[in-house]
Amino acid sequence: MTCIVFDIGETLVRDDRYWASWADWLDVPRHTLSALVGAVVAQGRDNADALRLLRPGIDIGAEYAAREAAGRGEHLDETDLYDDVRPALAVLRELGVRVVIAGNQTTKAAGLLRDLGLPADFIATSGEWGCAKPSREFFAHVVETAGGAAPWEIVYVGDHPTNDTLAADSAGLRAAHLRRGPWGHLWADDPEVAEAADWVIDSLHDLVDIVKQEQQA
Missing domain, CATH: 3.40.50.1000 (HAD superfamily/HAD-like)
Incomplete structure (x- = not known):
C-alpha cells in the first residue's frame, strides 16, 4: 500500500459536538437526539433522519445556513x-x-x-x-x-x-x-x-x- x-x-x-450543537439549535435534550441517531443507525438509515424525526419536514440545508448566520455553525x-x-x-x-x-x-x-x-x-x-x-x-x-x-x-x-x-x-x-x-x-x-x-x-x-x-x- x-x-x-x-x-x-x-x-x-x-461527532459529539456536531450532534450536541444540533440538539441545542432545535431546543431538544441532547440525549433525545443522541438516542434517535442510534435508532436510525440500527435501522441502516441516513443519520440525518434523526433530525427529520424531531422536526418532520425540516429543511436541513436552510437550518444549517441559519445556524451559520447566527454564529452557531460548524466548529472544529x-x-x-x-x-x-x-x-x-x-x-x-x-x-x-x-x-x-x-x-x-x-x-x-x-x-x-x-x-x-x-x-x-x-x-x-x-x-x-x-x-x-x-x-x-x-x-x-x-x-x-x-x-x-x-x-x-x-x-x-x-x-x-x-x-x-x-x-x-x-x-x-x-x-x-x-x-x-x-x-x-x-x-x-x-x-x-x-x-x-x-x-x-x-x-x-x-x-x-x-x-x-x-x-x-
Missing part, C-alpha cells in the same frame, strides 16, 4: 480529534505512506480541518468535490488524490459500512473498517462488511503495524 485515505466523522473527528478544534489521529498519521507519513483525508463533509469543514495542521498530504471533502460517498465519482476523486497509486495500492479507512467499507471495496480499493463510533461498532461483525473489509481495526495505530508488516513482506 502506498496511500491511506481517511474518512472524517467518527474516524478522525468525534483539537478537542474534537480522537487521541490516535496525530500520532498515527505522523508515523504513517514517516513510513513513506501518502496520507489523504477525504469524507462526506461541507466545504467549511475542509477549511476547519486544514486549519488544524494535521499530518496529511491532502485534505478534501464532498462539499468541495460536489459528490458524496458512496458514489463512484467520489472514489474516482479519491484515486486522483493518491499520487499516482493504483486503486489496489490505496486503503480507505472508515467506520460506515455502506459509505466507507462496501463502497471502497466496490471501487477496487482496499478497505479498513474502523470499530469506532455507532456505525463502526454496530456493523463491524456484519458478514457483508467482514467480507468486504481487508482489515477490521480498533485503532488507527493498527494501521502502522499493518504497513510495517507489508513493508517487511
Whole structure:
C-alpha cells in the first residue's frame, strides 16, 4: 500500500459536538437526539433522519445556513480529534505512506480541518468535490488524490459500512473498517462488511503495524 485515505466523522473527528450543537439549535435534550441517531443507525438509515424525526419536514440545508448566520455553525478544534489521529498519521507519513483525508463533509469543514495542521498530504471533502460517498465519482476523486497509486495500492479507512467499507471495496480499493463510533461498532461483525473489509481495526495505530508488516513482506 502506498496511500491511506481517511474518512472524517467518527474516524478522525468525534461527532459529539456536531450532534450536541444540533440538539441545542432545535431546543431538544441532547440525549433525545443522541438516542434517535442510534435508532436510525440500527435501522441502516441516513443519520440525518434523526433530525427529520424531531422536526418532520425540516429543511436541513436552510437550518444549517441559519445556524451559520447566527454564529452557531460548524466548529472544529483539537478537542474534537480522537487521541490516535496525530500520532498515527505522523508515523504513517514517516513510513513513506501518502496520507489523504477525504469524507462526506461541507466545504467549511475542509477549511476547519486544514486549519488544524494535521499530518496529511491532502485534505478534501464532498462539499468541495460536489459528490458524496458512496458514489463512484467520489472514489474516482479519491484515486486522483493518491499520487499516482493504483486503486489496489490505496486503503480507505472508515467506520460506515455502506459509505466507507462496501463502497471502497466496490471501487477496487482496499478497505479498513474502523470499530469506532455507532456505525463502526454496530456493523463491524456484519458478514457483508467482514467480507468486504481487508482489515477490521480498533485503532488507527493498527494501521502502522499493518504497513510495517507489508513493508517487511
